[in-house]
Amino acid sequence: MSNPLRSLLEDPRPSAPPARVRRDWALLAVVTVSGVLEGVLREDLPLRGLSVVLAxxxxxxxxxxxxxxxxxxxTAFGVTAVVDIVLIASGAPALDMYTMVYLLLLPYSLFRWGSGREAVAGLAIVLVPAVMSLVVSWTGVADAIGGVAVLVSAFAxxxxxxxxHGARERGLEQAKSEERVLLARELHDTVAHHVSAxxxxxxxxxxLAATSPSSALEALEVIEVEASRTLAEMRAMVRVLRDEAPADYAPQPGVGDLERLSQASPTGPRVEVTVSDDLAALPRAIDAAVFRIAQEAVTNALRHARNATLIDVRVSGDxxxxxxxxxxxGDPGAVDPAHEAGFGITGMVERALLxxxxxRAGxxxxxxxxxxxTLPRQVSA
Known part of the structure; x- marks a missing residue:
C-alpha cells in the first residue's frame, strides 16, 4: 500500500492550527460579502432571495x-440537492449563483483531510447533486465535460x-530518526570509554588492595564516578535509540576539532572559529553534539547564504x-527556502532536545x- 493511501486510511487529522483557523474566518467573510454583493448588484440573478440565503x-x-x-x-451538497429537487418539482428556474463556486473547497477538503472511508462516502454524496445539476441545466457536452473536469480537479x-504534506512529514521523521541513531552511536562510544575505565x-x-589500601579506596571513588556517568549516558542512549543500527567505533570529533571548519570552503565565505577557554572535560556526547551542530550550521551557510563573506562560529560556556x-x-531577505525548511535544521534541533x-535557527x-x-554540560539521566 502506498504511503499517501496509508495516510488517507489511517485518518491522522490533527486540530487546525490557529493561523489556518484565521484564514478560514477570513475566507468566510469574503464569501459572505461576495454573496450579498452579488445578490444586490446582479440584475439577472434568478430567485434572488433564495440564492443569497443559500450561498x-x-x-x-x-x-x-x-x-x-x-x-x-x-450538509452542503445534501442541502443543495434537496433545493434542486424542490425547484425541479415546482418548475422554477435553477439557481445560478456565482458565489457558490466556493463549494468546490469542500471536495478538496474531503480528500485533503478526510479518511479513506470519508472520501468514498463523500464522493457518492457529491455525485448526486452534480449529476442532477447537469441534467437540469444541460447546456451541451462541452460544458458538461468542463464541469466534471473542475470537480475532479478539486478532488485531485x-x-x-x-x-x-505526507512526504514532507515522513522526511522530517526520517531526519529525526537518523539523528537519534547517530547520537546513540556516539553515546555508545562514550559508555564503552567509561566501562573500560x-x-x-x-x-x-x-x-593494590593488600599493599596500599588508600590507593584501592581512590580506585573505588573513580569507579563510583565513572559508574554514575555510565548509568546516565546508558539511560540517554536507551531513550534515543530507535532501531538496531551498527555502532560506529570511529573517534567522534568535538570542540577541539572545530578549527577544521575554518578550512571548509577555500573559495567561499571565510569561516572564523572562536572557542572560550572554559570548555575542558566536556562529556563526549555534549562535545560531539557541539561539533555536529556547528558543522551542519556552517554547511548550511556555505550552501544557502547569498553573497556572504564571513561565517562566525563562537562557542562559550559557563x-x-x-x-x-x-x-x-549573507544578504538580508535572500534566504533559500531549503535553508529555512531543510531537514538539517530538524536534525540539529532534535539532537539538542535529546x-x-x-x-534555534532563523x-x-x-x-x-x-x-x-544551548546544551547542558552534563547528559541528563
Whole structure:
C-alpha cells in the first residue's frame, strides 16, 4: 500500500492550527460579502432571495472543513440537492449563483483531510447533486465535460496536497530518526570509554588492595564516578535509540576539532572559529553534539547564504551550559527556502532536545542567518 493511501486510511487529522483557523474566518467573510454583493448588484440573478440565503447560509461550513470534512460535504451538497429537487418539482428556474463556486473547497477538503472511508462516502454524496445539476441545466457536452473536469480537479488537488504534506512529514521523521541513531552511536562510544575505565581501575584497586589500601579506596571513588556517568549516558542512549543500527567505533570529533571548519570552503565565505577557554572535560556526547551542530550550521551557510563573506562560529560556556552561535553575513531577505525548511535544521534541533538543550535557527535582525544552541554540560539521566 502506498504511503499517501496509508495516510488517507489511517485518518491522522490533527486540530487546525490557529493561523489556518484565521484564514478560514477570513475566507468566510469574503464569501459572505461576495454573496450579498452579488445578490444586490446582479440584475439577472434568478430567485434572488433564495440564492443569497443559500450561498451565505452554507458559508459557515468552511470553518469545519478541516476537522469534519465529510459532515460539511454531506450538509452542503445534501442541502443543495434537496433545493434542486424542490425547484425541479415546482418548475422554477435553477439557481445560478456565482458565489457558490466556493463549494468546490469542500471536495478538496474531503480528500485533503478526510479518511479513506470519508472520501468514498463523500464522493457518492457529491455525485448526486452534480449529476442532477447537469441534467437540469444541460447546456451541451462541452460544458458538461468542463464541469466534471473542475470537480475532479478539486478532488485531485486535495489528494496531491495531502501526498506532498505526507512526504514532507515522513522526511522530517526520517531526519529525526537518523539523528537519534547517530547520537546513540556516539553515546555508545562514550559508555564503552567509561566501562573500560571502570575495568582498569577495578583491576588496579584489586592489585593494590593488600599493599596500599588508600590507593584501592581512590580506585573505588573513580569507579563510583565513572559508574554514575555510565548509568546516565546508558539511560540517554536507551531513550534515543530507535532501531538496531551498527555502532560506529570511529573517534567522534568535538570542540577541539572545530578549527577544521575554518578550512571548509577555500573559495567561499571565510569561516572564523572562536572557542572560550572554559570548555575542558566536556562529556563526549555534549562535545560531539557541539561539533555536529556547528558543522551542519556552517554547511548550511556555505550552501544557502547569498553573497556572504564571513561565517562566525563562537562557542562559550559557563558552569552549567555550553552555548554555540553560528552566524553569517549573507544578504538580508535572500534566504533559500531549503535553508529555512531543510531537514538539517530538524536534525540539529532534535539532537539538542535529546541532550536536554535547545536549538534555534532563523534570520538575523540586520542581515544574515544565525543558528544558536544551548546544551547542558552534563547528559541528563
Amino acid at each position: 451565505v447560509g452554507l458559508a459557515p461550513l468552511l470553518l469545519w472543513r478541516r476537522t469534519h470534512p465529510l459532515a460539511v460535504v454531506a 488537488l486535495g489528494w496531491a496536497v495531502r501526498s506532498q 571502570i575495568a582498569i581501575h577495578a583491576q588496579a584497586g584489586r592489585a 558552569r552549567s551550559t555550553v552555548s554555540l552561535v553560528v552566524r553569517d553575513d 541532550l536536554g538543550g535547545a536549538c 534570520p538575523c535582525p540586520g542581515r544574515g542567518w544565525a543558528v544558536s544552541a
